[in-house]
Amino acid sequence: MKVNVNESEIDSSENKEKEPVIEEVAEETKPMLDYSNIKSSKDIDVPPLLIDQVIGHEESIETIKKAAKQRRNVLLIGDPGVGKSMLAKGMAQILPHETLQDVLIYPNAEDSNHPLIRTVPAGEGKKIVQATKASSKGYEEKKNLLTMFAIGAVIVIGFMYGRLLESIIACALILLISIQLKPRNTTLSPKLLVNNEDKRFAPFMDATGAHAGALLGDVRHDPYQSGGLGTPAHERVEAGMIHKANRGVLYIDEIGTMSMKTQQELLSAMQEKQYAITGQSENSSGAMVRSQAAPCDFVLVASGNIQVLEGMHIAMRSRIRGYGYEVFMKDSMDDTEENREKLVQFVAQEVKNDGRIPHFAPDALDEIILEAKRRSGKQNALTLRLRELGGLVRSSGDVAIEHGADLVTAEHVLEAKKFSRTLEQQIADRSIIQRKEYSMVNAEGGKVGMVNGLAVLGDRSGIVSPIAAEAAPSLSKNGGKIIATGKLGEIAQESVQNVSALIKKYTDKDISDYDIHVQFIQTYDGVEGDSASVSIAAAVISAVEDIPIDQTVALTGSLNVRGDVMPIGGATAKIEAAAESGLKKVLIPKSNLKDVMIEKKYEDMIEIIPTETLSDVLENILINSTEKDNLLSKMSALKNKVSDTVSSSISKPTHN
Numbered sequence: 001m002k003v004n005v006n007e008s009e010i011d012s013s014e015n016k017e018k019e020p021v022i023e024e025v026a027e028e029t030k031p032m033l034d035y036s037n038i039k040s041s042k043d044i045d046v047p048p049l050l051i052d053q054v055i056g057h058e059e060s061i062e063t064i065k066k067a068a069k070q071r072r073n074v075l076l077i078g079d080p081g082v083g084k085s086m087l088a089k090g091m092a093q094i095l096p097h098e099t100l101q102d103v104l105i106y107p108n109a110e111d112s113n114h115p116l117i118r119t120v121p122a123g124e125g126k127k128i129v130q131a132t133k134a135s136s137k138g139y140e141e142k143k144n145l146l147t148m149f150a151i152g153a154v155i156v157i158g159f160m161y162g163r164l165l166e167s168i169i170a171c172a173l174i175l176l177i178s179i180q181l182k183p184r185n186t187t188l189s190p191k192l193l194v195n196n197e198d199k200r201f202a203p204f205m206d207a208t209g210a211h212a213g214a215l216l217g218d219v220r221h222d223p224y225q226s227g228g229l230g231t232p233a234h235e236r237v238e239a240g241m242i243h244k245a246n247r248g249v250l251y252i253d254e255i256g257t258m259s260m261k262t263q264q265e266l267l268s269a270m271q272e273k274q275y276a277i278t279g280q281s282e283n284s285s286g287a288m289v290r291s292q293a294a295p296c297d298f299v300l301v302a303s304g305n306i307q308v309l310e311g312m313h314i315a316m317r318s319r320i321r322g323y324g325y326e327v328f329m330k331d332s333m334d335d336t337e338e339n340r341e342k343l344v345q346f347v348a349q350e351v352k353n354d355g356r357i358p359h360f361a362p363d364a365l366d367e368i369i370l371e372a373k374r375r376s377g378k379q380n381a382l383t384l385r386l387r388e389l390g391g392l393v394r395s396s397g398d399v400a401i402e403h404g405a406d407l408v409t410a411e412h413v414l415e416a417k418k419f420s421r422t423l424e425q426q427i428a429d430r431s432i433i434q435r436k437e438y439s440m441v442n443a444e445g446g447k448v449g450m451v452n453g454l455a456v457l458g459d460r461s462g463i464v465s466p467i468a469a470e471a472a473p474s475l476s477k478n479g480g481k482i483i484a485t486g487k488l489g490e491i492a493q494e495s496v497q498n499v500s501a502l503i504k505k506y507t508d509k510d511i512s513d514y515d516i517h518v519q520f521i522q523t524y525d526g527v528e529g530d531s532a533s534v535s536i537a538a539a540v541i542s543a544v545e546d547i548p549i550d551q552t553v554a555l556t557g558s559l560n561v562r563g564d565v566m567p568i569g570g571a572t573a574k575i576e577a578a579a580e581s582g583l584k585k586v587l588i589p590k591s592n593l594k595d596v597m598i599e600k601k602y603e604d605m606i607e608i609i610p611t612e613t614l615s616d617v618l619e620n621i622l623i624n625s626t627e628k629d630n631l632l633s634k635m636s637a638l639k640n641k642v643s644d645t646v647s648s649s650i651s652k653p654t655h656n
């Protein structure tokens with residue numbers, strides 16, 4: 001990929017020869033890895049334990065292993081799909097499982113609404129229940145026989161005396177009584193609340209979004225409360241996830257969305273390591289029942305993004321801090337050979353877990369690594385948002401199956417990329433078509449106060465976002481106003497205010513003498529406008545100075561108050577959107593140059609010009625004219641004056 005570093009890059013004060021410098025941006029032509037040892041991802045070993053399958057979070061894995069050993073709580077904070085729940089599941093696999101218990105609940109002869117809890121080693125619970133059931137089986141058989149006989153007799157008598165209706169009612173009554181009649185050993189037989197029989201690993205309970213009943217346990221409602229017809233209280237008790245997670249992991253994603261009351265209860269369960277089960281609905285007969293406390297000695301792994309902390313009970317966070325670890329998870333890893341190999345392992349894992357798609361050939365693995373690079377949006381990094389990358393792995397596999405291929409190839413990955421576009425990408429695509437149809441993007445000529453800004457929709461879809469500025473002398477005695485319209489009005493206001501000092505400095509015009517209108521034309525919901533300040537400054541300067549802007553150029557960058565162009569996010573997506581819209585050049589902050597990983601098809605469509613200062617931007621975007629030359633020489637003189645002042649102050653020693 002060729003990138004033109006424009007002549008404006010060369011410091012004019014040094015009077016160097018003004019020749020454009022051509023800079024090579026690292027081009028990925030050779031394979032990303034040495035695949036000589038493998039034919040496909042099938043030859044890659046997938047580790048048996050989940051924790052060893054987690055890619056790119058070495059430090060977090062260390063912490064999780066430490067936490068598992070000491071049974072500590074963990075708070076995992078990070079972006080969606082970076083492997084938080086995978087780490088929590090992995091933790092459950094490395095917790096000791098020899099100490100697992102079954103929990104039984106028994107009726108209480110003294111207080112039927114206070115059933116009793118008994119814990120036994122894992123696997124024993126089922127045996128106890130089966131033994132009690134076996135002894136009551138004989139009774140059940142006899143009872144059923146007797147019931148059938150009674151029903152038969154009533155029907156025959158009913159026929160004989162012509163009282164069929166009464167006999168049917170009598171049969172129904174006999175059936176009801178028979179169902180309710182339970183032998184003493186049946187009513188006294190325990191119920192298995194928590195069964196850990198044959199568990200190879202400690203339990204993992206995902207309580208994300210669980211309501212209080214499912215989380216803390218509940219007692220079912222029973223309408224037959226009187227006359228001994230009701231179901232015994234202990235049989236209506238249901239264990240909560242906190243009980244099922246006993247000696248294992250209780251995982252809660254987005255814990256901050258849980259009600260404070262539930263968090264409070266969870267906290268007391270964590271403190272006491274046991275929790276009595278009661279009916280959660282006040283209007284239910286279950287609310288009368290309260291079991292003896294059942295064990296719930298779980299490790300809590302809570303997770304979410306950073307905002308989740310706002311909704312989190314303060315004591316809960318303090319408990320995790322005091323008795324556990326807080327982990328901030330990365331969203332990307334360094335682009336090293338070792339990490340590329342891990343990505344290959346990731347592909348092998350995803351293929352194995354999916355079980356329906358073929359393995360990946362080396363060229364397809366290369367495409368996935370390249371995509372991981374692109375999605376990281378950073379120089380020398382690979383994304384760790386692996387759930388989304390896993391989506392591409394699966395859809396590439398689906399394409400290969402459609403083509404009847406035994407292995408997924410690079411072509412399949414590229415085809416999958418085309419149709420598995422995110423909603424934001426589809427909206428961006430559609431807007432590009434619309435803009436082309438209605439000629440909203442000006443891809444030719446020069447216009448005063450009109451600039452092709454670039455923005456990002458979602459997290460990786462670029463969009464051309466035209467900005468128009470109009471400057472009119474203010475008639476108000478109190479000076480001019482900045483009037484910003486469109487959805488990004490606030491950002492526009494702020495940007496104009498930030499750049500007003502620069503505009504004043506560079507144009508010799510006080511923009512407070514003008515009413516300046518700035519409009520973001522056709523802005524979409526979800527467009528972030530932080531990187532529009534360079535575009536706004538260019539549009540306003542063009543409007544104030546009446547110098548047309550080249551409409552074949554698009555630009556992006558954040559401008560600081562000193563006139564330096566600062567880096568922005570989504571450089572690659574923005575450049576691709578500009579190319580797709582038919583624009584010929586794109587100005588991006590120089591510091592973003594290494595982040596650029598545009599697809600091959602765009603490479604010859606657009607010229608990328610890195611910029612460092614507002615002067616670089618104006619040099620490249622204003623249409624050549626005497627006014628432009630005057631403005632730029634004024635700016636360059638100013639720059640020289642500033643550097644002279646700085647160098648003289650450095651060279652003169654001061655004596656205090």
Ligand SMILES: Nc1ncnc2c1ncn2[C@@H]1O[C@H](COP(=O)(O)OP(=O)(O)OP(=O)(O)O)[C@@H](O)[C@H]1O
Pocket residue numbers: 053054055056057079080081082083084085086087253304346350384385386387388390
């Ligand atoms: N670091 C990783 N290593 C290997 N696979 C990963 C990693 N991160 C995500 N995945 C893949 O993505 C899937 C989803 O990840 P997971 O559910 O753990 O993400 P999460 O961070 O918990 O997301 P969310 O916060 O949205 O629940 C995993 O089952 C796995 O296939």
